[in-house]
Amino acid sequence: MENIKDSIENIFDQHNQIKPFLKKNINVNETEDQLDIIIKLGFTFKNLEQNYKNMxxxxxxxxxxxINISLELDVVSHKTQGTTQSIKNVKNIIAVASGKGGVGKSTVACNLSIALHxxxxxxxxxxxxxxxxxQPLMFGSNKKPESRDGKSxxxxxxxxxxxxxIGYLIDTDTPVVWRGPMVTNTLQQxxxxxxxxxxxxxxxxxxxxTGDTQLTLAQKVPVTGSVIVTTPQDVALIDAQKGIGMFDKVNIPNIGLVENMAVFECPNCGHHEHIFGEDGGKTLAAKNNILLLGSIPLNAMIQKKMxxxxxxxxxxxxPSINEAFLSIAEKVSIKIAQMKENFKDKFPKIVIQKD
Structure with missing residues (x-):
């Protein structure tokens, strides 16, 4: 049994540059004529399943x-920055950020969540x-959240x-004219x-x-890692670099970078044009030694759908856009699975009382 587990653990996924199977997550049941193998994986593997079974x-x-092989998804909580305490019923938090507005960060965040799902x-x-x-507009929902206990x-x-x-709680046309402390308190609530x-x-x-909200996130929210979104143009790359630097400074790992609006796809003839420059995201990722998770084209269909x-x-x-988002999500999940597990909340709290 141990030899079988050792052999499986040593399998190397050349494409993702990982050893996907941990010995502690491999369960082997052997009978006279059959071998049942059940393996728990800490990352999404739907598009990798058949390839892994073949390996x-x-x-x-x-x-x-x-040989019967069964793969099961078992995502665990991973290490977060400082002494931040975990959020109830949340294993991993991924911050999607950009240094500059208008680069499609919310579009990427929305589609990343759907792709992981x-x-x-x-x-x-x-x-x-x-x-x-x-997000309310992008998810096509304008409902008001319900409260079952008056507190949550x-x-x-x-x-x-x-x-x-917050878009669920205020009218669409109502501006939020708040100072920083109100904004950060609302975020925490x-x-x-x-x-x-x-x-x-x-x-x-x-x-x-890189203002109040980001600082609150770094100090009080247990973030597993960040995803930076940028366009290829220099004016966006300059601010994306600041975002990468901010997360480095507060000890939040940079999972990788997404290059949005990488190339314009003409809906009529299919011609591709790099109207915002070429390979800016690739260059920035290489400069900071982080993963380029993928590139999303500038396509009118995305805007209409969102x-x-x-x-x-x-x-x-x-299909090509869908594949790009799914590939990004897969890489994010794999990258998180390679991080250290979170044991902070598994130890009992020690309280010293005076009699």
Missing amino acids: ITECLNNIDKK QLGARVGILDADIYGPS MEPIISHGIQTMS LLNETNWDNLDYLIIDLPPG DSGAPPLLDNEN
Whole structure:
């Protein structure tokens, strides 16, 4: 049994540059003519499943028995910065950020959450842009959150995602004219007073910049890692670099970078034009030694879908765009699975009392 587990653990996924199978997560049951293998994986593997099963079968081709292989998703909580305490029913928090507004950060956050969900994970999204919430429109929902106890709120479920936004609580045309402390207090309330339901990943769609909201996130919210969104043009790359530097400074790992609006796709002739420059995201990722998670084209279909509350992943109108978002989500999940597990909340709290 141990030899079989050792062999499986040593399998190397060349494409993702990882050893996907941990010995402690491999369970082997052997009978006279059959081998049943059950493996728990800490990342979404829906698009990798058949390939992984083929790798295991090939690895064990010297065994003259029928081999049954079952892969199960088992996402665990991973290490977060400082002494921040975990959020109830949330295993991992992913901050999606950009240094500059208008680069499509909220679009990427929305589609990242849906892609992770389609790959099998339980996912939520918190719209942390208090001044300009976008997620209610993108998720096509304008419901008011319910409260069962008068103290907490139920997330709004849309397209299978648990969502929460200040946009659900105020009128669409009502401006939020608040000072910094009110904004940060609201963010903490939305995060901590929402009854999240057993989330593998909670996506936080941050406002642009490196201000109060980002500082509150770094100091008080247990963030597993960040995803930076940029366009290829220099004016966006300059601010994206500041975002990368900010997360480095507060000890939040940079999971990777998404290059949005990478190339314009003409809807009539299919011609591709790099109107915002070429390979800016690739260059920035290499400069900072972080992963380029993927590139999303500038396509009018994405804008129409997002404005209608039906993100492109909900149908297969443009398979290449769907594949790009799913690939990004897969890489994010794999990257998080490679991080150290979170043991902070597994130790008992020691309280010293005076008699």
